[in-house]
Amino acid sequence: MYGKYKIPFEYSDDNITLSITEDGDFFRYVRQIKDKEKKEKTLLTTENATISINPIEPINLPKQITQYLEIEFTPVLIEPEGFKVIFLLFPIEIGVIVSGNKKMEAIDIFSFGPQKYSLYGPSAGGVITKCYCSDIYSSPPESDKFYSGILRLEIENKTLEWVNISRIILDGYSMKIYYGPYVAMFARIKILSPTNAETEFIREPVASELQNAT
Amino acid sequence: MTGIIDSALMNQSTIFALPLYGETTVTDLIWFVIILILAIIIAKIITLNITRFLKNRVPKNDLNLISKIAYWAIFSIGFLLALPYLNVDLSGLFVAGGVVGIIIGFAAQSVFANFLSGIFLIFEQPMKFGDNVLVDDTLIVVEDIRIFSTIGRTFEGIYVRIPNEKIFTTTITNYVANTARRFEYNIGIRYQDDAARAIEIIKDLIDKEPFCLKNPAPSVYVDQLASDGVIIKTRIWAPSGVWWDVRTTVLWKIKCAIEAEGMQIPLPQRTVWVNSTNEENTPFIPPTVRDKVSPKNLQSGVPFQSEPAKEQSHTSIEYNSSFES
Known part of the structure; x- marks a missing residue:
């Protein structure tokens, strides 16, 4: 399903049917996920427009109310000044993006997975996060590229104490997602004190076979 | 060499000491101009900072008004400080100003109170545009916070203007201030x-x-x-x-x-017992006891039980929340 298409086009598998068909002077976009409501949109464009379908930052559904993704995992204890790489899973949202005259616009965003929000911090001053629970893995786990991606997370403990971590908050605006046979991104968390850490994304694919999502 | 410098200073001091009119000398005039220039510079710096600070907090029109008021207030203070160098007697002006100030103060008391409250509200920020707030029994969505008043819309779509003084002195409940x-x-x-x-x-x-x-x-x-x-x-x-x-x-x-x-x-269900006998001394038998008593012994106390509405799906769920929208 992921990739670039010229319109009109049609894609179908066991879970989803996606199509852009010509309807007189218009193009009609239809998306039907199994057991879910059908989504339709009319495009006023020419055949020169192209469609990209790729994973996007998982912070848009069901409504964009936050820019943060929170991944909860089994608590891990990292040694003083330690450095370790772990792998987590993160949720995927799929964007259908139309391009024409050098401009892009998302015509549809959907997901096959469940959605859940959480609050990080106190109700006054905290932030709403899109919440996802993952196991931790020492090597890249198997994942369905339409449901979840693989997050390679470098953990760097800069303190002189053992530190317990059980969640990571990632800023969706600076996410860099790559896709190919699987979906992946690469992030780093620096623990600056037992109660303070900073996260950043590394703008390089985990493997050379992956390409940058739009 | 020293003689040349001394004569130059002598010449300079003579020039600076020259009276222009009355007792006002060139030095006084220079001080007057310097104080005015300093007042303008300070006013511009303060106005610029106020504009930057309030840029995203107040509407553009109010921002212009506030910056102009600040500019001219600072300039006026500088001008009044500089005036004595021109040997202008300000005592009469202060007396007249005081009297006018009292009159204006009484006349524009509420206007000034609203203005000051507006300034404090801008700094305190108890609410933002789009917030749902309860101000003195009025529930509104904040649409604009102006310098004299706050504009809101009720959930019925009614336009509401609340003077800032009222907002500042009453309890504000902001339903969406927290995350x-x-x-x-x-x-x-x-x-x-x-x-x-x-x-x-x-x-x-x-x-x-x-x-x-x-x-x-x-x-x-x-x-x-x-x-x-x-x-x-x-x-x-x-x-x-x-x-x-x-x-x-x-x-x-x-x-x-x-x-x-x-x-x-x-x-909610209620069982009604109807006593069908006229005998005053007949004891009431509650259902739990009645079941154990032989029907022969029952002389009176015929119960009537209302039909329980088992099949109805009417809800009796209560709402408990402090906010109705």
Whole structure:
């Protein structure tokens, strides 16, 4: 399903049917996920427009109310000044993006997975996060590229104490997602004190076979 | 060499000491100009900082007004400080100014109070554009915070203008100032229904609702053994921006989920006993005792029991929240 298409086009598998068909002077976009409501949109464009379908930052559904993704995992204890790489899973949202005259616009965003929000911090001053629970893995786990991606997370403990971590908050605006046979991104968390850490994304694919999502 | 410098200084001091008019010398004039220039520079710096600070906090028109007032106020202070160098006697001006000030003060008391309150509200920021706030029994969505008044819209779409002085001196309840807020339901089930199973159903349903926050976790428990049924208290946290939508949709889903499991929302029921005999001394026999008494011995006390409305699915769920939109 992921990739670039010229319109009109049609894609179908066991879970989803996606199509852009010509309807007189218009193009009609239809998306039907199994057991879910059908989504339709009319495009006023020419055949020169192209469609990209790729994973996007998982912070848009069901409504964009936050820019943060929170991944909860089994608590891990990292040694003083330690450095370790772990792998987590993160949720995927799929964007259908139309391009024409050098401009892009998302015509549809959907997901096959469940959605859940959480609050990080106190109700006054905290932030709403899109919440996802993952196991931790020492090597890249198997994942369905339409449901979840693989997050390679470098953990760097800069303190002189053992530190317990059980969640990571990632800023969706600076996410860099790559896709190919699987979906992946690469992030780093620096623990600056037992109660303070900073996260950043590394703008390089985990493997050379992956390409940058739009 | 020293002689040349001395003569130059002598010449200079002579020039600076020259009276231009009356007792005003060139030095006085220079000081007057310097103070005015300093006042202009300070006014511009302060105005620039005020503009930067308030840029995203007040409407553009009010921002222009505030910056102009600040500029001219500072310039006026500088001008008044500089005037004595021109040997202008300000005592008469101050007296006249004082009298005029008192008159204006009385006349424009509320205007000035609103203006000052507006300034304080801009700095304190108890509310922002788009917030749902309760100001003195008026529930509004804030649309504009101006220098003299705050403009809002009620949920019925009515335009409301509230003077800033009133806002500043009254209690403001901002329903969306915090990131998340909690609401609760009281859900009743019958005594014969399984409360533990009902709690499990409600928790599962909340877990599947995206906007019912995972943290802080929802709280679902038996709260009361009430006269008509068992009351299950359900407390849910939701993002402030969408809490009303969540509150209005989740309740019906809970009701449907509970009924799908064969449980029912209890209706208030009352049993009426009609005494059909005229004998005054006939004792009343309650139903529990009556069942054990032989029918032969029953001389009176015929009960009439109203039909229980078992098949009705009318809801008796209570809302408990401090905010109605």
